[in-house]
Amino acid sequence: MRVPVLLLLCALFVSSTTFAGDLTPPGAPAGTMKTLNEVEARIPIHNSDLPLTITSNRSYYFAENLRYNVQNSDAITISAVHVSIDMNGFTLSGPGKATGTSGYGIYRSNANFGYSDIRNGHITDFRAGGMYIGKYSSVSNVNSSYNGEYGIRMEDHAVVTDCICTRNGGGSSLAGAWGIKCMSYCRLSGNLCNDNDSGTSGDAYGIQAADGCDIRDNVCSAQTAGGSGVGINCGDRSTVTGNTCSENTGPFARGIKAGSNSIIKENTCSKNVGTDEGIGIHAMYSCLISDNVCQGNIGTGTNASGYGIWVQSGRLTGNECIDSDGKGTGQSAGIRAGHYSRIESNHVTHSSGTNASSYGIMVEGDRTSVISNTVTYNVHDDIIFMAATSHGYAGGNISDDAITDNGTNNESGTTPAPNVRF
Numbered sequence: 184m185r186v187p188v189l190l191l192l193c194a195l196f197v198s199s200t201t202f203a204g205d206l207t208p209p210g211a212p213a214g215t216m217k218t219l220n221e222v223e224a225r226i227p228i229h230n231s232d233l234p235l236t237i238t239s240n241r242s243y244y245f246a247e248n249l250r251y252n253v254q255n256s257d258a259i260t261i262s263a264v265h266v267s268i269d270m271n272g273f274t275l276s277g278p279g280k281a282t283g284t285s286g287y288g289i290y291r292s293n294a295n296f297g298y299s300d301i302r303n304g305h306i307t308d309f310r311a312g313g314m315y316i317g318k319y320s321s322v323s324n325v326n327s328s329y330n331g332e333y334g335i336r337m338e339d340h341a342v343v344t345d346c347i348c349t350r351n352g353g354g355s356s357l358a359g360a361w362g363i364k365c366m367s368y369c370r371l372s373g374n375l376c377n378d379n380d381s382g383t384s385g386d387a388y389g390i391q392a393a394d395g396c397d398i399r400d401n402v403c404s405a406q407t408a409g410g411s412g413v414g415i416n417c418g419d420r421s422t423v424t425g426n427t428c429s430e431n432t433g434p435f436a437r438g439i440k441a442g443s444n445s446i447i448k449e450n451t452c453s454k455n456v457g458t459d460e461g462i463g464i465h466a467m468y469s470c471l472i473s474d475n476v477c478q479g480n481i482g483t484g485t486n487a488s489g490y491g492i493w494v495q496s497g498r499l500t501g502n503e504c505i506d507s508d509g510k511g512t513g514q515s516a517g518i519r520a521g522h523y524s525r526i527e528s529n530h531v532t533h534s535s536g537t538n539a540s541s542y543g544i545m546v547e548g549d550r551t552s553v554i555s556n557t558v559t560y561n562v563h564d565d566i567i568f569m570a571a572t573s574h575g576y577a578g579g580n581i582s583d584d585a586i587t588d589n590g591t592n593n594e595s596g597t598t599p600a601p602n603v604r605f
Contacts, residue, residue: 224242225241225242225244226244227246228244228245228268229246230248230249233249233251233258234256234257234259235258235259236260237260237266238262238263240263240264240265241266241267242266242268243266243267243268244268245269245270245271245273245304246273247273248273248274248275248276249276250276251275251276251278251288252278253286254278254286254310255283255285255286256285257286257287257289257290258277258286258287258289259275259288260290260291260292261289261291261296261299262291262292262296264299264317265298266296266298266299267299267300268299268300268301268302269303269304270301270302270305271303271304273304273305274304274306275288275304275306275307276307277307277308277330278308279308279310280309280351280353281310281331283310284310285311286309287311287312287313287315288306288309288312288313288314288330289301289313289315289316290314290315291315291338294317294318294338295317295318297316297317297320297338297340298318298320299317299320299321300320300321300322300323301316301320301322301323302324303325304324304326305325305328306326306330307327307329307330308329308330309330310331310332311330311331311332312330312333312335312336312351312361313328313330313333313334313351315337316336318339319340320337320341320342321343321344322337322343322344322346323344323345324344324345324346325346325347326346326347327347327348327351328349328350329349329350329351330351331352331353332351332358332359333351334346334348334379335348335362336365337363337364337365338365339366339368339369341365341366341369341370342369342370342371343363343365343369343370343371343374344370344371344373345372345374346363347374347376348361348363348374348375348376348389349375349379350378350379350380351379351380352380352387353380359385359388359410360381360382360385360386360387361379361387361391362376362377362388362389362403362406363376363389363391364388364390364391365393365396367394367395367396367418368394369392369393369397370396371392371396372400372401374390374401374403376389376390376401376402376403377389377405377406378406379406379407380406381408381410381412381433382409384409385408385409385410386408386409386410386412386413386433387408387412387413387433388403388416389401389402389403389404389406389428390417391413391416391417392415392416392417392421393418394419394420394421395418395419395420397421397422398421399423399425399426400426401415401426401427402426403415403426403428403431404427404430405429405431406431406433407431407433408435408436409433410433411434411435411437412433412436413431413436413437414426414429414431414437414452415428415438415440416437416439417440417445418442419442419443419444419467420442420443420444420445421445421446423439423441423445423447423450424446424449424450425449426439426450427450427451428450428452428455429452429453429454429455430453430455431455432455432456432457433457433458434457434458434459434484435459435460436455436457436462436480437460437464438452438453438455438462438463438464438477438480439452439463439464439465440462440464441464441465441467442467443468443470444468444469445466446470447464447471447472447473448471448473448474448475449473449474450464450476451476452475452476452477452480453476453478453479454479454480455480456480456482456483457481457484457487458483459482459488460489460490461480461481461488461490461508462489462490462491462492463477463478463480463490463491463507464477464491464493464494465490465493466494466497467494467495468495468496468497469497470494470496470498471498472492472494472497472499472500473502474500474501475503476503477491477492477502477503477504478504478506479505479507479508480507480508481508481509482513482515483510484510485511486510486511486512487509487511488514488515489507489508489509489513489514489515489536490514490515490516490517490519491505491507491516491517491518491534492504492517492519493516493519494519494520495521495522495548496520496521496523496524496548497520497524497525498524498525498527499518499520499524499526499527499529500525500527500528500529501528501529502518502531503529503530504517504529504530504531504532505517505530505532506533506535507533507535508535508536508541509536509541514545515535515536515540515541516534516541517529517532517543517558518543518544518545519542519547520544520545520546520547520548521551522548522550523548523549523550524546525552525554526544526552526554526556527553527555528554528556529544529556529557530556530557531543531544531557531559531561531565532557532558532559532561533560535561541561542563542565542566543558543559543561543566544558544567545569546566546568546569546572546575547569547571548572549573549574549575550574550575551572551576552575552576553566553576553578554576554577554578554579554580555580557581557582558580558581558583559581561583564587565580565583565584566584566586566587567587568587568588568589568590568593570589572589572590572591573593574592574593575590575593575594576593576594577593577594
């Protein structure tokens with residue numbers, strides 16, 4: 184019996200030595216305080232820092248409202264890539280929108296100083312514009328208004344979202360007025376660009392963009408111009424959807440003006456009024472134009488023209504074009520279309536004019552099809568093929584008048600259905 188007892192005592196000794204904890208006391212507790220850079224790693228910008236040139240890719244924030252009263256000078260210059268500026272809800276103010284000849288609130292010194300992010304604040308009263316930012320940059324939740332020419336100006340591949348750019352421009356000495364201007368391949372969404380005014384000369388744009396841009400869900404209305412007053416003006420291969428572009432004015436007024444191969448869909452373009460031309464949507468070649476509302480676009484001058492939609496060539500479906508109006512020797516038409524177009528399932532009514540030629544659908548190019556539209560209550564012809572058109576077709580339309588064919592080899596047929604005249 185002694186051997187098992189000894190073995191038990193040995194086992195207890197081994198286990199106690201094997202599983203005993205470290206008896207060495209721990210060191211002093213580690214500090215819990217954080218350094219200032221750990222609490223706020225960004226760099227503050229104070230009014231005393233202006234004019235400021237940023238030369239390193241850091242993150243900055245406004246610590247207060249900033250006022251910069253120097254003419255012909257930029258308040259903040261970005262001379263680096265990957266710069267972030269949080270305006271923190273504060274305002275950057277300049278010397279006055281009509282003071283001097285140049286000067287931005289925030290300016291990139293080179294187009295390649297891009298990849299910047301500007302957000303959350305207000306910019307006002309700078310002669311050239313609120314900001315001019317480099318490539319691959321983004322601007323969001325910025326109100327850039329009451330500047331001399333530009334609210335926000337961007338290079339290629341930019342994103343501008345949820346910004347307000349109003350009442351920029353406003354003097355005859357200025358080159359023009361822009362809410363937002365950007366170069367190619369940009370995305371612009373959710374912005375409000377109203378009441379930009381070029382004064383007695385120059386053009387005014389809510390948004391002006393180059394080729395390949397995606398422009399959606401913006402409100403671009405009430406631009407006033409000595410030249411062209413345009414809600415949205417974009418280049419080729421652009422997509423323009425869900426925007427409201429109304430009550431733009433000038434000698435040449437347009438809700439939307441788009442380049443070739445563009446998609447223009449589900450926009451509202453109403454009451455754009457020009458003393459020479461008032462047009463809801465004006466598009467170039469091979470465009471898809473669908474489900475837009477174009478109402479009350481008129482020309483008011485002695486011999487002015489008004490069109491709901493004017494396209495050089497394209498496919499038009501499901502559009503509402505109402506109350507287009509021209510004057511004198513001008514014209515009016517709900518839809519005016521050129522060569523190789525297909526005009527289908529649109530509702531076109533009440534084109535009128537004082538001594539003007541007022542049409543529902545006006546075809547002025549070869550090989551255009553007009554199919555299954557409702558075209559009624561237009562002062563002159565509901566559907567007309569103009570002189571020099573040929574090889575067009577009209578079928579399945581409902582209208583008050585017979586088809587008017589002033590061209591050659593145009594056909595009103597029975598496929599898909601005969602035209603119905605009431």
